Amino acid sequence: MAAGAISVPLEVYRFDPAHDPAPRYDRYTVELEPHVPVLSALLKVRAEIDPTLTLRYSCRSAICGSCALQINSKSRLACETPVGPEIERHGRIVVEPMRNQPVLRDLVVDQGPFWHQYDRIDPHLRPDPAHPMPVDAPTSMSPEQVERFKETPRCIACAACFSACPAVEADPTFPGPMALAKLYRFVVDPRDGTTQDRLVRIQTEGLWLCLRCHLCTEACPKDVRPSERIRDLKEMAIAVQGATERGSRHAVGFKENIRVAGTLNETRLVRQTDGVVGMVGQLGQGLRIWRKKPELLHRPKPIQGQAEVDQIYEALDDAKGGP
Amino acid sequence: MLTLANLRMNDPGVRAKVDGALKPLGIEYRGTVRVKHLLRVLVEDIGIPALRAKVRRPLGGLKIGAFYGCHLLRPSDEMGWESGEEPHAFEDLLDALGAEPVAYRGRVMCCGFPIQFVKPETASRIAGRQIADAQDHGAHAMATPCPLCHISLDAYQNEASRAVGRPLAMPVFHLPQVVGLALGASPEELGLARHLVPTEPALARISAPART
Numbered sequence: 463m464a465a466g467a468i469s470v471p472l473e474v475y476r477f478d479p480a481h482d483p484a485p486r487y488d489r490y491t492v493e494l495e496p497h498v499p500v501l502s503a504l505l506k507v508r509a510e511i512d513p514t515l516t517l518r519y520s521c522r523s524a525i526c527g528s529c530a531l532q533i534n535s536k537s538r539l540a541c542e543t544p545v546g547p548e549i550e551r552h553g554r555i556v557v558e559p560m561r562n563q564p565v566l567r568d569l570v571v572d573q574g575p576f577w578h579q580y581d582r583i584d585p586h587l588r589p590d591p592a593h594p595m596p597v598d599a600p601t602s603m604s605p606e607q608v609e610r611f612k613e614t615p616r617c618i619a620c621a622a623c624f625s626a627c628p629a630v631e632a633d634p635t636f637p638g639p640m641a642l643a644k645l646y647r648f649v650v651d652p653r654d655g656t657t658q659d660r661l662v663r664i665q666t667e668g669l670w671l672c673l674r675c676h677l678c679t680e681a682c683p684k685d686v687r688p689s690e691r692i693r694d695l696k697e698m699a700i701a702v703q704g705a706t707e708r709g710s711r712h713a714v715g716f717k718e719n720i721r722v723a724g725t726l727n728e729t730r731l732v733r734q735t736d737g738v739v740g741m742v743g744q745l746g747q748g749l750r751i752w753r754k755k756p757e758l759l760h761r762p763k764p765i766q767g768q769a770e771v772d773q774i775y776e777a778l779d780d781a782k783g784g785p
Numbered sequence: 786m787l788t789l790a791n792l793r794m795n796d797p798g799v800r801a802k803v804d805g806a807l808k809p810l811g812i813e814y815r816g817t818v819r820v821k822h823l824l825r826v827l828v829e830d831i832g833i834p835a836l837r838a839k840v841r842r843p844l845g846g847l848k849i850g851a852f853y854g855c856h857l858l859r860p861s862d863e864m865g866w867e868s869g870e871e872p873h874a875f876e877d878l879l880d881a882l883g884a885e886p887v888a889y890r891g892r893v894m895c896c897g898f899p900i901q902f903v904k905p906e907t908a909s910r911i912a913g914r915q916i917a918d919a920q921d922h923g924a925h926a927m928a929t930p931c932p933l934c935h936i937s938l939d940a941y942q943n944e945a946s947r948a949v950g951r952p953l954a955m956p957v958f959h960l961p962q963v964v965g966l967a968l969g970a971s972p973e974e975l976g977l978a979r980h981l982v983p984t985e986p987a988l989a990r991i992s993a994p995a996r997t
Contacts, residue, residue, distance in 0.1 A: 536871070629895075675894070679860045708904075712902045
């Protein structure tokens with residue numbers, strides 16, 4: 463054992479859908495220094511113990527985005543996740559393929575669903591045909607314009623966010639964090655000529671299914687902060703189109719609702735989001751809840767200082783240049 | 786959310802907007818009110834040893850799946866306390882109360898509530914997965930510091946069960962309720978009758994004798 467090396471017990475997901483009836487976990491132990499990344503541990507296993515272990519990697523420098531895996535349930539790049547802290551916290555390292563994409567073999571997934579979602583919402587530069595970009599000169603952007611999307615070009619499309627996302631897991635109509643972050647990038651790109659269309663279209667293409675759980679931002683190795691870009695998209699979509707979808711009606715309804723009494727009227731909020739007809743559909747559910755929590759049926763009394771709340775709303779709406 | 790609002794106050798543009806709205810009322814806000822969640826106060830300010838000493842009715846025998854709620858943890862670099870994916874404060878607290886915390890992946894996941902009014906069937910599928918995960922890992926109950934998670938996990942558990950196509954029977958406590966129970970408060974005082982999923986089966990699991 464090298465000086466400073468620790469014992470690293472690994473539990474590695476193994477599955478060959480063509481031959482295995484079910485996945486299994488193979489255990490290996492390698493000796494490594496704590497700063498060595500999980501990818502190196504896996505490569506050592508492959509070189510010294512089991513040459514059939516299948517994994518995908520290339521640059522080993524957190525640039526190519528090939529080696530994203532689940533490491534002790536966290537979606538991470540294997541090449542920049544050191545073994546030491548994982549052993550300290552868990553006593554072992556469980557390595558599994560990324561979630562939300564079918565396993566081809568062992569740790570390699572088919573990224574088809576990830577790229578399908580990306581292609582579907584077209585996060586590519588679409589210049590305005592009326593103002594074509596010059597072919598023989600660079601298109602310039604001000605530092606302020608670039609500042610608006612400084613995070614998103616860092617994305618290396620590793621799909622860690624897609625793997626970590628519970629909305630992707632539960633609903634095939636959600637585009638996923640990366641696709642939306644990339645879309646944001648072109649919505650605020652001054653060279654793009656389809657901003658308004660993009661914002662209108664994305665409202666019915668899954669934007670409002672983001673849960674705001676920030677698991678993508680937590681998983682992202684490049685600090686693109688997809689959940690925050692999705693929040694920006696929602697704000698811009700409401701600014702362009704108003705509250706037309708259930709998601710935007712709920713957001714705007716919340717804001718208007720508080721204005722009335724300075725506190726939330728939950729029953730009214732449901733009506734603002736779903737309309738009266740939608741509410742009737744939820745009546746059975748509503749009755750069960752109201753029976754246990756009858757105070758929800760009462761219209762809340764305006765708080766002391768409600769007039770001031772109203773004034774604050776008015777000032778903020780004026781600042782935006784309209785209601 | 787209030788922690789993040791405070792952070793946004795560091796942006797000069799946001800601050801100017803807030804100033805503009807508050808000035809006519811003679812109010813000023815500089816973003817300096819310290820925001821701290823009850824869970825954090827319990828663990829950091831009161832502390833695990835002090836809490837342990839106050840327990841009158843240890844929750845021994847009761848296996849609880851802690852369910853953190855996203856906004857208590859993430860984005861972790863802005864919330865600035867626990868790991869966003871591998872926290873332990875709530876489990877430490879449950880342990881101090883005599884309960885047995887259950888390890889399961891769903892504990893840091895989303896409850897589905899944010900899209901309950903956007904697409905209920907997807908929201909319920911997400912809630913159902915986390916409840917089923919806790920159930921499969923032996924939890925007799927779940928506990929959450931987030932009132933919206935509580936709505937999703939308790940009030941909508943019927944829908945969650947239907948969405949994942951399997952029976953679920955998981956009492957869900959609010960954080961103050963589990964603390965209250967261990968400190969000797971009665972189920973009536975804690976409003977346990979107001980839950981949609983009955984909590985009696987979980988209470989019946991408590992086997993440790995009360996201390997006087």
